[in-house]
Amino acid sequence: MASQKTLMITGASKGFGLEITKAALAAGDKVIATVRSGAAELVTALGHPDTLAVVTMDVTNEAQVKAAVAEALGKFGQIDVLINNAGYGLLAGVEEASDVEVRKQYDTNVFGLLNVTRAVLPAMRQRRSGHIINISSLFGYDAIIGWGIYGSTKFAVEGISKGLAQEVAPLGIHVTALAPGLFSTDFLGKASYQESANKIADYDETVGQVRHVPEQFHGQQPGDPVKLAQVVIQIAHTAQPPLHLPVGTDAVEMLKNNAAKMLEESARWQEVSFSTDHRK
Template sequence: MDNVKQGGFKRVWLITGASRGIGALIAQAALADGNAVVAAGRNVSAIVERLGESDALLPVALDVTNEAQAKAAVQAAVEKFGRIDVLVNNAGFGLLGAVEESADKDVRRMYDTNVFGLLNITRAVLPTMRARRSGHVINISSVGGYRAGAGFGVYCSTKFAVEGITEALHAELAPLGIHATVVEPGYFRTEFLDASSLVVAPDVIDDYDETSGTVRRKAVQISGNQPGDPTKLAAAMVTLVDASNPPLRLPLGTDTLAAIAAKNEYVTQETETWKALSASTDFAS
């Protein structure tokens, strides 16, 4: 048991939302690469059913919105494997609807998971990483964390928050030998657009039919036909963790690369157009 606790594995990963989708695939890729995995999710039996049983796998019950459960999951990980080298904050879900169509209860529940839940588990893990002056925090964002769009505005706002949190973590943790990366997947062929991962706002306002309404209809058509291969995404996570100098941001998918380029161009052009007014607000020298 001491050998299992202290060594024998390449790294120890803690992955949230690991019972299905991208989280489960990342767990499988990490295990196949010789790592130990603490697979966290609300349904432990679903984790075991998906990932099997192994000395390298520790399934733990975790609702990320519960801070006590986050601390307990970290304690269980350290007790079994002695350390946590990689944290993958993957748990989250989406909300499809115009901003005005998005109900308060749905918005708050999504923030509780996507933002406050991420903070719960990150705060629980960081003391162990700081003690060892080593580790890598990986926060799963989205193309929508870099560029928001009609129909996903409030969801994108949660991922904008994740981006900001990760930028700050990158600055705060780098002097301590700990990496922080925000991963920005585009549309990957997962369950994200299914009811299991996506809340669709029940209120529909006709005035938004050409904007968010169009996105609602496209989401149905895209589901199951997304261009991204989730197995390749999972493999990319292993490559990311193996990098000696990992990036702050890692876009995944050609659709994300195109969206980032388009936004950067738009921001550059708009900034140039309004530069005189922007610069006019300083005190006169």
């Protein structure tokens, strides 16, 4: 890379987070990798003692997040790029998901992302430089049966990213919402996503038909996570990065198809929509 950067990557123990960490280290960047557990094991596995710091951090624990960011700044002096990657999926019908399950999903995927972002931004604002990359999803472009709650957290990530980008642009800080399609990580593995404890028979023909798809599809996803990691590093070193970036053919198609559906429906109901304006 043309210049070395310091990246902070959440959820770095597996999946995208681990691949992005490996790619950044290979590119000559410094990395603060955060994990909920197993920090020593990851240090041993990755090496790079001079350019890697592995920090134990649960994104849902705001005090722990602040301490981890302070530790990272103490070691490397700055954070050029924050990659908000930590998250997990919840497979459930909207009615089936309990309040506890939904709040836990949002605590990690949305409020956890905000905890880390708030902790990192003061140093970026002081330097008038930085880049926040929020890992969204193709499920943040359109709703999928059984993944409505999870998708809603990614819709939130898209909206937060868009609003934040406008607020921090005058301060020299960029924001990217990077939305992967389906990649051959362990996201669809039984140990990585959760299912609601409640199952409602009336949804057997909809949500019920989706319950076995992750197990059947796991390992057959079209995307290569190693290639995605290279895209993230490329974006991290781009002077004018995109605000929204679907990654993978399926993510691009999801975005296009949903936009077309929404525009078509809006056009059919345009007369009704316009009828509510005050007449001049």
